[in-house]
Amino acid sequence: MVNFEYYTPTKVIFGKDAEEKTGELIKAQGCKKVLVHYGGSSAKKSGLLERICKSLENAKIDYVTLGGVVPNPHLGKVHEGIELCKREGVDFILAVGGGRVIDSGKAIGYGVANEGEVWDFYEKIRVPKACLPIGAVLTIAAAGSEMSNSSVITNENGWLKRGYNDDICRCRFAIMNPELTYTLPAYQTASGCVDIMMHTMERYFTKETDTALTDGIGETLIRTVMQSARILKEDPENYDARAQVMWAGSLSHNGLTGCGTIGDWASHQLEHELGGMFDVAHGAGLAAVWGSWARYVYKEKPERFAQFAVNVMGVTNDFSDPEKTALEGIKQMEEFYHAIDMPTSIHELGVDLTEEQIQELAYKCSFMDKRTIGQFKVLNRQDMENIYRMAR
Numbered sequence: 001m002v003n004f005e006y007y008t009p010t011k012v013i014f015g016k017d018a019e020e021k022t023g024e025l026i027k028a029q030g031c032k033k034v035l036v037h038y039g040g041s042s043a044k045k046s047g048l049l050e051r052i053c054k055s056l057e058n059a060k061i062d063y064v065t066l067g068g069v070v071p072n073p074h075l076g077k078v079h080e081g082i083e084l085c086k087r088e089g090v091d092f093i094l095a096v097g098g099g100r101v102i103d104s105g106k107a108i109g110y111g112v113a114n115e116g117e118v119w120d121f122y123e124k125i126r127v128p129k130a131c132l133p134i135g136a137v138l139t140i141a142a143a144g145s146e147m148s149n150s151s152v153i154t155n156e157n158g159w160l161k162r163g164y165n166d167d168i169c170r171c172r173f174a175i176m177n178p179e180l181t182y183t184l185p186a187y188q189t190a191s192g193c194v195d196i197m198m199h200t201m202e203r204y205f206t207k208e209t210d211t212a213l214t215d216g217i218g219e220t221l222i223r224t225v226m227q228s229a230r231i232l233k234e235d236p237e238n239y240d241a242r243a244q245v246m247w248a249g250s251l252s253h254n255g256l257t258g259c260g261t262i263g264d265w266a267s268h269q270l271e272h273e274l275g276g277m278f279d280v281a282h283g284a285g286l287a288a289v290w291g292s293w294a295r296y297v298y299k300e301k302p303e304r305f306a307q308f309a310v311n312v313m314g315v316t317n318d319f320s321d322p323e324k325t326a327l328e329g330i331k332q333m334e335e336f337y338h339a340i341d342m343p344t345s346i347h348e349l350g351v352d353l354t355e356e357q358i359q360e361l362a363y364k365c366s367f368m369d370k371r372t373i374g375q376f377k378v379l380n381r382q383d384m385e386n387i388y389r390m391a392r
Helices: 018-027 048-058 075-088 099-113 186-204 211-233 239-253 264-276 281-301 302-311 321-338 354-367 380-389
Strands: 011-014 033-038 062-066 092-097 134-138 150-155 161-167 173-175
Touching: 011 018, 011 239, 018 048, 018 134, 018 150, 018 173, 033 048, 033 075, 033 099, 033 134, 048 062, 048 092, 048 134, 048 281, 062 075, 075 150, 075 186, 092 099, 099 134, 099 150, 134 281, 150 264, 186 211, 186 239, 186 264, 186 281, 211 239, 211 302, 264 281, 264 354, 264 380, 281 302, 281 380, 354 380
Parallel strands: 011 173, 033 062, 033 092, 092 134, 134 173
Antiparallel strands: 150 161
């Protein structure tokens, strides 16, 4: 187990009608004016946005609104938000939505609190000194951005999808009412479940040893999400399953499931380029590439994949042949993805990659041949091309 720091300052308000406390929570922050940031029309149609604004009015808090955040949130909307906040004197951002809205809000927070181009932070050219305080009313269980230190933004100039991690962007509070996720389309629910699982799996596949407690937490979380995903496919308004998934989303990406390990994150990096180029759903993109990544790297430490196969997938352990056990676990995970209507290839995303596109994806993923990715197995640009080919 490696040394680690575990920092989770976000206050969580979880359960039915939790959103009714929005006004009092923001009032306690001592702010003067709020940006209510949201995605599409569903926040309006459901009445949630109206309830949130009413809560702010009752608390005598001034606010402005900015909607239109799309999946794989765009830098252009971030720039629009920064300009609006500066013009209106906004000093607190309330993200009403899922990870895309929260990530966009964090980027706006960086842009308002620091001079210069906000994209510099995502390109790792500069480091922000501050971020506007942020709160979240969660409507999609997936990204875990409500309790994480990460934000991922897509730059329309070149369709580059980049992430930036910094504790200064962590939400002051996260309001989580599982009922707000009832109306999500089945595909979005399943995609969110994959994203949650992958946040733990990226941390799980490590070469570190003596991580039994962290392993056990991660294994239980993944099994719970899998069970809940199956339930929600048949019963989308099952409160208990929605609650399990929503809480798992936060725990999976707030650092808990990675304590003492060094995570891999190659699958996320590979998917980011797919999302940037083809605008695919993040969780679905992860499902499409994970099996190919796993088969490409598992021989680095087949015992680790065998442990996953036995403890998560329920595979019978063949102690004489850990590679056989490992491959069976990978196969069964892909069967689970199909069981909840998630893809296991890029073709199933509706994308038929050309050789030129594979090379472009790998070139961008390698930051124009300036970096490698992954920790379980370090991948260079050629490795990235190979995995994209396997996954197509």
